[in-house]
Amino acid sequence: MRRFYSPIPVIVAATGLSAGFASAQELPKAIEVDFMTDVKPLIEGACIHCHGPKEAEGEYRMDTKDATFMGGESYGEDVIKAGDGNDSPVYWMTTVHLDDPDDPEAMPPERPLNERQQQILFSWIQNGAEWPEGVVLEEKPRVTYEGVKALLQKGGPFKKSEIETLRYWVEQGADWPAGAVATEAPTGPADDLALVKRIRETILENSKEKSEAEMTDYENVIPKTGVKYDMVAIKGGEFTMGSPDSESARADDEGPQHKVKISPFWMGKFEVTWDMYEPFMITDVARNKDGSPQKVDPDAAPVDIVSSPTTPYQEMSFGMGTNGYPAICMTQHAALKFCEWLSAQTGHYYRLPTEAEWEYAARAGTTTAYHFGDDPAQLGEYGVFDPSQTRTGYEKIGTKKPNPWGLYDMHGNVLEWCLDQYDEKAYEGRTGVTENPFVRPTTRYPRVARGGSWYDTADYVRVAARTASNADWKQQDPQLPKSIWYLTDATWLGFRLVRPLEVPEAETIHDIWSQGARDEE
Numbered sequence: 250m251r252r253f254y255s256p257i258p259v260i261v262a263a264t265g266l267s268a269g270f271a272s273a274q275e276l277p278k279a280i281e282v283d284f285m286t287d288v289k290p291l292i293e294g295a296c297i298h299c300h301g302p303k304e305a306e307g308e309y310r311m312d313t314k315d316a317t318f319m320g321g322e323s324y325g326e327d328v329i330k331a332g333d334g335n336d337s338p339v340y341w342m343t344t345v346h347l348d349d350p351d352d353p354e355a356m357p358p359e360r361p362l363n364e365r366q367q368q369i370l371f372s373w374i375q376n377g378a379e380w381p382e383g384v385v386l387e388e389k390p391r392v393t394y395e396g397v398k399a400l401l402q403k404g405g406p407f408k409k410s411e412i413e414t415l416r417y418w419v420e421q422g423a424d425w426p427a428g429a430v431a432t433e434a435p436t437g438p439a440d441d442l443a444l445v446k447r448i449r450e451t452i453l454e455n456s457k458e459k460s461e462a463e464m465t466d467y468e469n470v471i472p473k474t475g476v477k478y479d480m481v482a483i484k485g486g487e488f489t490m491g492s493p494d495s496e497s498a499r500a501d502d503e504g505p506q507h508k509v510k511i512s513p514f515w516m517g518k519f520e521v522t523w524d525m526y527e528p529f530m531i532t533d534v535a536r537n538k539d540g541s542p543q544k545v546d547p548d549a550a551p552v553d554i555v556s557s558p559t560t561p562y563q564e565m566s567f568g569m570g571t572n573g574y575p576a577i578c579m580t581q582h583a584a585l586k587f588c589e590w591l592s593a594q595t596g597h598y599y600r601l602p603t604e605a606e607w608e609y610a611a612r613a614g615t616t617t618a619y620h621f622g623d624d625p626a627q628l629g630e631y632g633v634f635d636p637s638q639t640r641t642g643y644e645k646i647g648t649k650k651p652n653p654w655g656l657y658d659m660h661g662n663v664l665e666w667c668l669d670q671y672d673e674k675a676y677e678g679r680t681g682v683t684e685n686p687f688v689r690p691t692t693r694y695p696r697v698a699r700g701g702s703w704y705d706t707a708d709y710v711r712v713a714a715r716t717a718s719n720a721d722w723k724q725q726d727p728q729l730p731k732s733i734w735y736l737t738d739a740t741w742l743g744f745r746l747v748r749p750l751e752v753p754e755a756e757t758i759h760d761i762w763s764q765g766a767r768d769e770e
Contacts, residue, residue: 277368279375288373290420297388314380334374366422392418401431437545440556445759455596461513472594474528479518498708502673508682511609517746519646526576530558552593558734569642575663575743582765583734584744589762602747603687604669607699611712613654618711620652625707632660643703660710663743664702671695671717702741
């Protein structure tokens with residue numbers, strides 16, 4: 250499998266930030282820390298104000314490596330004992346306030362480090378106190394929980410200065426006192442099973458098609474926004490899932506081939522666009538970290554109760570285009586909550602496709618590597634991909650030819666989320682004809698995405714090619730914990746809607762719409 254990445258550093262959704270460690274008077278466990286990302290920001294915010302070129306209290310400076318290890322008038326070269334954090338004054342002086350807040354050796358004197366920050370300092374010294382040559386520290390504003398509490402309560406969008414304040418807070422260890430609560434618990438109706446039951450009742454009332462024979466393609470309008478979208482009727486049937494051993498570029502997880510029977514459903518003619526998704530992603534509603542509205546009226550409509558993303562700091566298409574372009578960078582949780590949001594206002598049950606449904610629709614009755622045949626030389630007519638590894642972004646939906654069932658961009662443009670847990674050996678236990686296979690997720694990673702993207706070569710946009718999600722897709726997300734809504738390193742990932750003919754019980758719908766947050770790290 251190709252490893253996906255993005256070179257664009259991002260910070261998103263400030264309300265996703267949360268508590269670090271609670272206070273405790275015991276020697277911390279040494280953890281792996283990085284000087285540049287963990288230690289440097291902490292010292293710059295907590296120490297340089299008093300121990301830099303302007304002040305140098307106690308004749309001690311910490312802005313350069315030589316000065317820091319030279320020490321000052323009190324401890325000299327013993328100030329940092331590499332490999333022994335507990336006997337190094339630079340560390341243990343940060344813990345003195347636990348016994349005596351007025352002790353003159355308590356550092357920093359006015360705003361003590363929390364346990365997480367102490368652990369970072371201790372671990373750095375314990376692990377050898379490495380300091381890259383030539384790195385000089387600069388004084389930065391010290392930002393504590395009290396300095397960001399109002400911002401967390403307000404939620405985004407944020408001004409440039411507010412983003413900078415939040416960035417300093419995160420980089421310095423996200424100080425958060427034990428027991429502190431930035432936002433109140435939501436009141437009134439909640440995004441739970443009871444809400445799903447209400448939405449399902451509306452779905453059953455609006456489901457006019459009772460049999461496969463009544464299914465037709467349709468165009469619909471999102472009531473809240475007026476945005477149109479198209480759904481294609483996919484009749485049920487059997488197909489051979491996976492790729493043959495003879496297929497060029499075949500991976501082991503694409504076999505063994507096996508027979509699968511699929512029930513009828515509708516599928517989005519195109520990938521979900523920013524026009525559809527952005528009004529769900531960006532609202533003027535104050536939200537909690539989980540996306541629930543901070544205040545919910547008792548008589549609120551179901552669509553106004555559904556959890557939505559916390560507001561991103563910046564434009565999430567990264568300049569690649571929004572009007573008519575596929576939406577990207579969402580977690581599976583965000584994609585599923587969009588499906589719930591759309592279902593609540595349209596009266597149709599939407600979700601992501603299972604992996605089997607996706608491949609069935611992508612093949613459209615064919616058995617070749619691509620729905621048009623085995624020759625990748627024709628791929629440019631049907632898919633947006635990157636044969637020379639030089640492409641820098643996606644294209645508008647529907648710019649290429651559709652597959653035989655009228656679905657566009659099944660090859661490339663953006664990789665598409667599926668419902669399933671990724672299991673490289675998922676096909677091995679299937680014998681005979683497997684009906685509607687679905688690997689229910691039980692862990693956060695890995696999960697399945699299909700179709701390849703603008704970032705991929707032809708091999709990875711084959712119909713049978715499978716991609717497993719991983720934590721690298723949000724590697725540059727600095728939040729604590731990382732956002733449940735955004736994948737900062739997945740500028741090639743989107744999704745497509747499915748509407749099954751059969752509407753399951755509310756418990757099943759709730760389980761599916763909530764599975765994206767299951768076992769969130």
